[in-house]
Amino acid sequence: MNGRTTTMRTNLIRTTAVAATALIAALSLTACQSDAGARDEGTALSTSAPATQKPTTDPTAAPTSDPARSASPAGDKPAGNGKGNSGDSTGTAGSDGGSGGGSEDPGPVMTACGADVKVTYSTVRRPINHALLTMTNTGSEPCNAYHAPLLRFDDAQAATAVDQDSRPQAVVTIAPGESAYASIMLAAADGSGNDGRTAARLAVSFAPRSGSGSTDAAPAVISLPADTYTDTTTTVSHWQSSMDDALMY
Structure with missing residues (x-):
């Protein structure tokens, strides 16, 4: 009886020891797995970006483009020589003369004299057989005395011939109150003219800028x-x- 009881106690102790050992092993394994999971979870969190991620570039690093050039659309273009392109242009639309088409403003084109003028006729001693026409601007604006006066003595069918050698270098502009002048050679001093006659009246008309015909101004008689x-x-x-x-x- 005592021997059986002793054997049963011994078996119980062994069973209890084995169970305790198994429990300790299970607890140790669970703890190891928990530590490993915690380590794995910590590693995963550390590799993910936080909610407010910092810039990946260094704010003090040099920019990839030159701000000075970016500010100017022509930063990479040569400065040039200051002259305009085609289109640019150096010329004078509507002026009295000049070649080429420039953009410089020539100012207003003067009106041809004739509307607001006073014309007088004077005899002179020298040169012989000459007279002088004086055209005075009586208006408030300057005008241009274009070409030569257009003369008709009495009922002449054609205008008096113009001495083309007397053409001035520039058009004569008459300011208000000032005058322009033209001479009339009435007859050749050597008597070489023909069809001589005495005239009682002279009509003076005014040439336009084009030199063709006369202006709309009434002739001075x-x-x-x-x-x-x-x-x-x-x-x-x-x-x-x-x-x-x-x-x-």
Whole structure:
């Protein structure tokens, strides 16, 4: 009886020891797995980006483009020589002269004289057989005395011939109150003219800028001194800026 009881106790102790050993082993395995899971979870969190991620570039690093060039659309273009392109242009649309098409403003084109002028006729001693026309601007704006006056003595069918050698270098502009001048050679001094006759009236018309025809201004009609003689050699000069220049022709 005692021997059986002893054997049973021994078996019980062994069974209990084995169970305790198994329990300790199970608890140890669970703890190891928990530690490993915690380590794995910590590693995974550390590799994911936080909610507010910092920039991946260094804010002090040099930019990839030059700000000075980016600010100017022509940063990479050469400075050039200051001249304009085609289109640019150096020329004068609507002016009295010049070649090429420039963008510089020539100012307003002057009106041809004739509408607001006073024309007078004067005899002169020198040169012989000459007279002087004086055209004074009575208006409030300057005007241009284009080409030569257009003359008709009495009922002449054609205008008096113009001395083309008297053409001035530039158009004569008459300011308000100022005058332009033209000389009339009434007859050749050597008597070489033909069809001489005495004229009583002179009509003076005004040339336009184009030189073709006359302006719309009414002609100035002048009563001539007695015994004003003309012939086929009668000529008139272009308008001049001074009396002396006019009487050279």
